[in-house]
Amino acid sequence: MYGGGFCFQTLNNNKMKFQYLFIALLAGATFTACTKENTPEPEPQPELKGNAEIKFDHVWGPTFGAWSVGQTMRHPSTGDTITFDFLNYYITNVKLTKADGSEWVQPNSYHLVKLSAGALATLTLNDIPEGDYTSITYTIGVDSARNVSGAQEGALAPSQGMFWSWNTGYIFVKAEGRSPQAPNGTFKYHLGGFSGANNAIRTTMLNFGGGTLRVRNNALPSIHLFVNVARFWHGGILLSSLSNVHMPGANASTLATNFRDAFTFDHLHN
Amino acid sequence: MHTHRTVRKTRSLWWLLLLFTACRQEELPPPADQQPLPVPAHFPAPHYNFASNKPIPAGIALGRKLFYDPITSVDSSISCASCHVQTLAFAHNQSISRGVGGKLGVRNSPALQNLAWVPWFNADGGILHLDVQPLAPITDSAEHNFNLPDLFDRLRRHPQYPADFEAAFGSRTVSDRPFFLAMSQFMTQLVSAGSLYDQVLTQKATFSIDQAAGYALFRTHCTSCHSEPLTSNFAFARNGHQSSTNDEGRKRVTGDQVDFGKFRIPSLRNVALTAPYMHDGSLPTLEAVIEHYTQPDYPADAPIGTGIALNSQQKNQLKAFLQSLTDPAFLQNERLSSPFQP
Numbered sequence A: 001m002y003g004g005g006f007c008f009q010t011l012n013n014n015k016m017k018f019q020y021l022f023i024a025l026l027a028g029a030t031f032t033a034c035t036k037e038n039t040p041e042p043e044p045q046p047e048l049k050g051n052a053e054i055k056f057d058h059v060w061g062p063t064f065g066a067w068s069v070g071q072t073m074r075h076p077s078t079g080d081t082i083t084f085d086f087l088n089y090y091i092t093n094v095k096l097t098k099a100d101g102s103e104w105v106q107p108n109s110y111h112l113v114k115l116s117a118g119a120l121a122t123l124t125l126n127d128i129p130e131g132d133y134t135s136i137t138y139t140i141g142v143d144s145a146r147n148v149s150g151a152q153e154g155a156l157a158p159s160q161g162m163f164w165s166w167n168t169g170y171i172f173v174k175a176e177g178r179s180p181q182a183p184n185g186t187f188k189y190h191l192g193g194f195s196g197a198n199n200a201i202r203t204t205m206l207n208f209g210g211g212t213l214r215v216r217n218n219a220l221p222s223i224h225l226f227v228n229v230a231r232f233w234h235g236g237i238l239l240s241s242l243s244n245v246h247m248p249g250a251n252a253s254t255l256a257t258n259f260r261d262a263f264t265f266d267h268l269h270n
Numbered sequence B: 001m002h003t004h005r006t007v008r009k010t011r012s013l014w015w016l017l018l019l020f021t022a023c024r025q026e027e028l029p030p031p032a033d034q035q036p037l038p039v040p041a042h043f044p045a046p047h048y049n050f051a052s053n054k055p056i057p058a059g060i061a062l063g064r065k066l067f068y069d070p071i072t073s074v075d076s077s078i079s080c081a082s083c084h085v086q087t088l089a090f091a092h093n094q095s096i097s098r099g100v101g102g103k104l105g106v107r108n109s110p111a112l113q114n115l116a117w118v119p120w121f122n123a124d125g126g127i128l129h130l131d132v133q134p135l136a137p138i139t140d141s142a143e144h145n146f147n148l149p150d151l152f153d154r155l156r157r158h159p160q161y162p163a164d165f166e167a168a169f170g171s172r173t174v175s176d177r178p179f180f181l182a183m184s185q186f187m188t189q190l191v192s193a194g195s196l197y198d199q200v201l202t203q204k205a206t207f208s209i210d211q212a213a214g215y216a217l218f219r220t221h222c223t224s225c226h227s228e229p230l231t232s233n234f235a236f237a238r239n240g241h242q243s244s245t246n247d248e249g250r251k252r253v254t255g256d257q258v259d260f261g262k263f264r265i266p267s268l269r270n271v272a273l274t275a276p277y278m279h280d281g282s283l284p285t286l287e288a289v290i291e292h293y294t295q296p297d298y299p300a301d302a303p304i305g306t307g308i309a310l311n312s313q314q315k316n317q318l319k320a321f322l323q324s325l326t327d328p329a330f331l332q333n334e335r336l337s338s339p340f341q342p
Helices: A002-013 A015-034 A229-233 A250-260 B004-024 B057-068 B135-139 B148-157 B161-169 B176-187 B196-201 B209-221 B286-294 B312-323 B328-332
Strands: A049-059 A072-074 A081-098 A103-105 A110-115 A120-129 A131-140 A169-178 A186-192 A202-207 A213-215 A222-228 A263-269
Touching: A049 A081, A049 A110, A049 A213, A081 A120, A081 A229, A110 A120, A120 A131, A131 A250, A169 A250, A186 A250, A202 A250, A202 A263, A222 A229, A229 A250, B057 B161, B057 B176, B135 B148, B148 B161, B148 B176, B161 B176, B196 B209, B209 B312, B286 B312
Parallel strands: A049 A222
Antiparallel strands: A049 A120, A072 A081, A081 A103, A081 A110, A081 A131, A081 A169, A131 A202, A131 A213, A169 A186, A222 A263
């Protein structure tokens, strides 16, 4: 039964919601039990679902120049020479919104983008109700509750190497590479922090520029985003003065904001 | 409009209703695999959420094996028990213990006991959940110097561990959650609540005259930090001990200068066995520790300040009380000892 399936999903992904739903169901059951007449429920319309992809096209600088892991680049504003070894980051709490404002919120929405070669990363969103969506909202980082809830599985498993062992919390963004301007020739930006002034959780909404993502049962549309990785050093950040970030704090917050602003909408592919 | 409170009340009512309905049905015996929670009656409610990880015998057995098995270190030379020795209340007799390859760590190995009541771990409080605590020693280059993916591969290829995971969690899959939950199921069994002090608290025994005098001194001078009955409030404080290891203490995890030199207040249970003392293991005896608190290296946080005034008789009385915190049954409990043949 469709309704049952929905309950189960909610149970898995949101305890609070489940409790309320449970109360509602219980109330409903009691009500039904007390009522003599049996009004037949309307047959639920089976809602078709489809999948969609987010394609992250990592580029260099405001002109969206070609870039890839391992490629040595010159920063367009600071002039620093920068080569990435890898770039990992969490994309979580994905939400798609239609023109009428109605939303699809992905349940249990935790994705880890791992880029260790090339420039393109793809993330698949499953079981989206069919419809025409006009914007996407997502978070770079992991919500505070999951940071302090013990060992998780999947994208959030500590074995992914994105969890600080000595200072509990997720590394939301892990960027490492080399630069001759850095004091020891390398840079390591491990960005995280889920509370107070050190909160490095960043949420963004990107409009599809008037276009619509057409989610259909038999199609696989994609959302293409540019990720300008040179943006880390926005605001004149020099590798000579900032090459290592290993804990939450002001530097992590600044870099997290810069990285949030690295993402722009490119185009849809329906 | 429903306020939060109303909603909560309504919800409680529904639960009550459910409970009532359930009570009217036949009463079922508890499942055969049910393990009583390791919560002594004279302790407060535990911090650890047992509802999310209820210990069962197979889970405890798996955690116990993992605790004592050097398979958790890169060269299979070091287990958790290498630096957490049961007869020493799961502490170690070294100032700073050595890990794989003889590499020296950074802090004194702490006693492991009553961990379900501890809200944060490590001397700087950087670890916020018991389940993820083992990640620190396993991955630290001066301890097990290993990583989880390789450790899990090793366990998957082991002739026995996949079956142990299946017995405990219903699946042979070796992954983060079952691994860490099993570790916690064992670690929460490390309950020390059988010392003479506990027997006095539960009115099953009485202190000697010296112990009683020492207990009175303890309550006057120590319990604002070493609060009863856990003998710690788990806050962070400067105790006036000059670090021999240039350890910045809690500042390491907060980055805040006000936390420089603060360390988590330790439990004093079984303290007579956990020498050497302090975060750097630089004080060799209980006498040296008591002496320190009469004359700290630098002014400590209140109430110690520039020192507690104690005469030599009072020092002996305090020591006698601290020795009453030793729990022989805990140190010899066979359920907590190595499951491997020596």
